[in-house]
Amino acid sequence: MLRISDLAIKPTLLAVSLLAAAAAGQGVSAETAHPDAIQVLVERGVEIVDQFDAPGGMTGYVGTMRGKPVSFYLTNDKKHVVIGPMLSDTGENITETNIRQAITGPQNAEAWSKLEDSAWVRDGDESAPVVIYTFTDPNCPFCHRFREAAEPWIKAGRVQLRHVMVGILKQDSLPKAATILGADDPESALKVNQSSYGNGGIEVDREIVSANHKRVTANNSLMNNLGLSATPSTFYKVDDGTIAVKQGVPRPEELAGMMGSSRP
Numbered sequence: 001m002l003r004i005s006d007l008a009i010k011p012t013l014l015a016v017s018l019l020a021a022a023a024a025g026q027g028v029s030a031e032t033a034h035p036d037a038i039q040v041l042v043e044r045g046v047e048i049v050d051q052f053d054a055p056g057g058m059t060g061y062v063g064t065m066r067g068k069p070v071s072f073y074l075t076n077d078k079k080h081v082v083i084g085p086m087l088s089d090t091g092e093n094i095t096e097t098n099i100r101q102a103i104t105g106p107q108n109a110e111a112w113s114k115l116e117d118s119a120w121v122r123d124g125d126e127s128a129p130v131v132i133y134t135f136t137d138p139n140c141p142f143c144h145r146f147r148e149a150a151e152p153w154i155k156a157g158r159v160q161l162r163h164v165m166v167g168i169l170k171q172d173s174l175p176k177a178a179t180i181l182g183a184d185d186p187e188s189a190l191k192v193n194q195s196s197y198g199n200g201g202i203e204v205d206r207e208i209v210s211a212n213h214k215r216v217t218a219n220n221s222l223m224n225n226l227g228l229s230a231t232p233s234t235f236y237k238v239d240d241g242t243i244a245v246k247q248g249v250p251r252p253e254e255l256a257g258m259m260g261s262s263r264p
Helices: 036-043 094-116 141-155 173-181 186-193 206-225 252-259
Strands: 048-051 059-065 068-074 080-084 120-123 129-136 158-165 233-237 244-246
Touching: 036 048, 036 068, 036 080, 048 094, 059 094, 068 094, 068 158, 094 141, 094 233, 094 244, 120 186, 129 141, 129 252, 141 252, 158 206, 173 206, 206 252, 233 252
Parallel strands: 129 158
Antiparallel strands: 048 059, 059 068, 068 080, 120 158, 129 233, 233 244
16 A cells, blocks of 8 residues: 555645645546546556445545555545545455455466466365465575464365475575475475474485576566565465465464465
8 A cells, every 4th residue: 555645645644635726626627537636646646447436425446656556535525535544334444455356456366377387386285275375485484484374274174385485585595495396295395394494494405406496596586576575475365256465474363364264
């Protein structure tokens, strides 16, 4: 979500009154398809992707600015815009849902297809109904913590993690990732790295590394091209069928939503 300051509007204002020029105060300009208060944002660089009926008689908009998603709401009088998240009386983040459906969901769906074709290691039952892709560096302590948190779902056969192996954190991250990917049994090699993480992880096999390092560098490039900067970065499907992404270790209260069910 863009900060209000990114739109050159004072961040201390929660509700922003965007009054158009004096002659343009009648709603929709002849030259544009948007009400004047919305056109002000368009002229500041916002690209509108979708609009929808919002609570309270308002009209909601989602769009992008400098490649980042932004959402805002036009009041009934068409002269004022409220920028930022909107919550329902049940606590649902309406803004987040609409951004995911209109912007990040389609983007992440495209990323999902690329992840399917990447070099990954299955962790869990191949018939598990929930598939989750996660960028994993063998030396990443947060990846290790995420795997430990996901263990109940994996053990219960509900989830399969597909580890897209990258090597970005330490000098031996890439060799370790290549050793895991190129092993005769990659899943067992992954488990060796997990179980021995505190003692340095899997032992590097230089012959395997030589044959598989390009697979890891391709994953590194994919992660970079998707604009991700942290491991783990995890793609998962939510209830409405769209795909979401979580960078870093999920909070405990986020796990059930990511795993598709409550803790076994």
